[in-house]
Amino acid sequence: MRFLIMGPPGAGKGTQAVRLAERAGAAHISTGDIFRSNVAEQTELGKTAQGFMDAGEYVPDEVTNAMVKDRLAQDDALKAFILDGYPRTLDQVDKLDSILEELGSELNGVLSLVVNKEELIGRLLKRAETSGRADDTEEVIRHRQDVYTAETAPLIKVYGDRGLLIEVDGIGDVDEVSERIEKALPR
Numbered sequence: 001m002r003f004l005i006m007g008p009p010g011a012g013k014g015t016q017a018v019r020l021a022e023r024a025g026a027a028h029i030s031t032g033d034i035f036r037s038n039v040a041e042q043t044e045l046g047k048t049a050q051g052f053m054d055a056g057e058y059v060p061d062e063v064t065n066a067m068v069k070d071r072l073a074q075d076d077a078l079k080a081f082i083l084d085g086y087p088r089t090l091d092q093v094d095k096l097d098s099i100l101e102e103l104g105s106e107l108n109g110v111l112s113l114v115v116n117k118e119e120l121i122g123r124l125l126k127r128a129e130t131s132g133r134a135d136d137t138e139e140v141i142r143h144r145q146d147v148y149t150a151e152t153a154p155l156i157k158v159y160g161d162r163g164l165l166i167e168v169d170g171i172g173d174v175d176e177v178s179e180r181i182e183k184a185l186p187r
């Protein structure tokens, strides 16, 4: 399995990606998680990423692309991966194409979780109350949705045109959405 999982911030893609990777025995590669652990450890990469993340902006492509290239070349990922949160820009799509070509690999599918904006903003505001994440003020939450719409939503068409897109309704509890994903995947 070599899959991408896409969806706007708050759609639950991280949770579903972890479950899917476990079921499929695939490496779960979340660019957000890798950035967050680098921020926690205050590595050079973390110091570069932190300001962008706190503002709800994307980390520059050249930083993100290099990080993903390293990760995809590791043994577990060469067998199977679920890429979560990458690519997020058209430039990252091109870069991912060339990374996979170099590795002699290609995508099998792109799973897209569909959730409307009102539902998402409600979910994220609720999460902000409990988590206290620095990127969870209402202003940043709204900005992250706008950045997604401008930069990442166009990727859905790109993968749709390639015949790779599998769209799944992301509204409902975690188990319900997992079940829908399971049913929608090719076997």
Ligand code: AMP
Binding pocket: 009, 031, 032, 033, 035, 052, 053, 054, 056, 057, 058, 059, 060, 064, 084, 085, 086, 087, 088, 092, 144
């Ligand atoms: P996530 O947990 O996937 O929502 O990612 C958290 C934050 O990490 C994002 O808001 C971005 O600042 C950064 N990030 C994660 N993935 C990418 C990516 N593919 N390109 C640029 N920035 C990213």
